[in-house]
Amino acid sequence: MSATTANIPMRRVGPIKIISQEFTGEISVPMATYETPLWPSTSRGAKISRLCDGINAVVVDDGMTRSVVVDATTAAKAYELVQNLKRRETEIAAIVAIASRFARFKEMHYQIIGSLVYIRLAIFSGDASGHNMATAAAEAMLNWVLQQYPDLHYVSISANFCTDKKASAVNAILGRGKYVVAEIIVPRAICIKELRSTPEKIVDLHIKKNLIGTMLAGGLRSANAHFANMLLAIFLATGQDAANIIEGSQGIVHAEVRGDALYFSVSLPNLIMGTVGNGKDLDFTQHNLTLLGCYANIEPGVGARRLAIITAATVLCGELSLLAAQTNPGELMRTHITMERSKCLT
Numbered sequence: 223m224s225a226t227t228a229n230i231p232m233r234r235v236g237p238i239k240i241i242s243q244e245f246t247g248e249i250s251v252p253m254a255t256y257e258t259p260l261w262p263s264t265s266r267g268a269k270i271s272r273l274c275d276g277i278n279a280v281v282v283d284d285g286m287t288r289s290v291v292v293d294a295t296t297a298a299k300a301y302e303l304v305q306n307l308k309r310r311e312t313e314i315a316a317i318v319a320i321a322s323r324f325a326r327f328k329e330m331h332y333q334i335i336g337s338l339v340y341i342r343l344a345i346f347s348g349d350a351s352g353h354n355m356a357t358a359a360a361e362a363m364l365n366w367v368l369q370q371y372p373d374l375h376y377v378s379i380s381a382n383f384c385t386d387k388k389a390s391a392v393n394a395i396l397g398r399g400k401y402v403v404a405e406i407i408v409p410r411a412i413c414i415k416e417l418r419s420t421p422e423k424i425v426d427l428h429i430k431k432n433l434i435g436t437m438l439a440g441g442l443r444s445a446n447a448h449f450a451n452m453l454l455a456i457f458l459a460t461g462q463d464a465a466n467i468i469e470g471s472q473g474i475v476h477a478e479v480r481g482d483a484l485y486f487s488v489s490l491p492n493l494i495m496g497t498v499g500n501g502k503d504l505d506f507t508q509h510n511l512t513l514l515g516c517y518a519n520i521e522p523g524v525g526a527r528r529l530a531i532i533t534a535a536t537v538l539c540g541e542l543s544l545l546a547a548q549t550n551p552g553e554l555m556r557t558h559i560t561m562e563r564s565k566c567l568t
Contacts, residue, residue, distance in 0.1 A: 267539025286352030351496030394443030461501030
């Protein structure tokens with residue numbers, strides 16, 4: 223396989239204008255997808271970013287998680303264990319540091335169900351997405367806990383309180399991976415000319431579709447139109463674990479009219495991404511990560527945070543473009559017929 227091709231069709235969209243601590247400038251983003259309208263739609267959002275003052279983005283939090291569960295035989299003993307572990311987190315941090323040269327203890331959260339104790343460990347994982355690193359750290363922590371408290375009984379190294387590749391409230395609240403917020407201000411004139419819409423129409427649709435519609439559907443801590451589309455396309459192009467779009471697509475759009483402009487933001491609390499590890503050693507993923515400036519960084523964590531920032535900005539571009547299109551009757555279907563189905567319909 224060559225350095226610029228993959229089995230899934232891939233194009234670069236943009237460039238996107240981004241302003242952040244991790245990256246400031248304009249950059250084109252690789253997206254691998256079979257949904258061909260995604261490229262021009264996201265590129266339209268990218269054009270908006272260049273016509274405006276750019277997309278401002280920030281990494282709010284950073285930490286990969288793994289949870290374990292033990293049985294303390296009684297609820298009273300379970301409570302006592304949690305109080306003890308809270309006082310000994312400095313010791314646990316030292317255990318985590320030994321488990322991996324890049325792993326650093328961040329925090330732990332606890333839940334007691336009957337006599338069961340669920341422990342959710344969060345670590346910094348450098349440039350790795352952190353799946354294996356968090357598991358290794360959790361296993362080291364678990365072995366230490368079982369040695370220190372011999373009355374405990376092992377239940378599982380993975381307790382679903384992490385939570386991995388499942389939509390959950392805990393991830394949406396506490397975050398898993400990179401928690402990134404991206405935002406943009408779009409003047410009214412640009413909304414009208416480039417998006418063929420208005421700030422009021424986009425805000426109104428966001429409320430009635432993303433917020434009320436998602437609530438009617440029973441959505442879990444999520445309010446967006448199609449975060450998963452942009453996420454999967456970037457995940458495939460950069461060698462990420464694609465199953466993590468399950469929790470990754472749990473995100474919230476916030477839109478409002480500010481003065482005579484549209485304020486539009488996307489918040490993604492569960493961006494599980496890395497620039498080293500499985501999937502990053504392929505020619506085409508290395509090529510894409512290198513072009514993004516996310517590969518082979520000297521300081522651990524810099525590349526992964528940069529990739530998360532670029533990803534969030536790309537999600538914003540695709541989300542804004544689609545919502546604008548859906549404010550106009552017939553535009554969405556016309557686009558799909560023109561770009562995807564014209565050959566089948568003739």
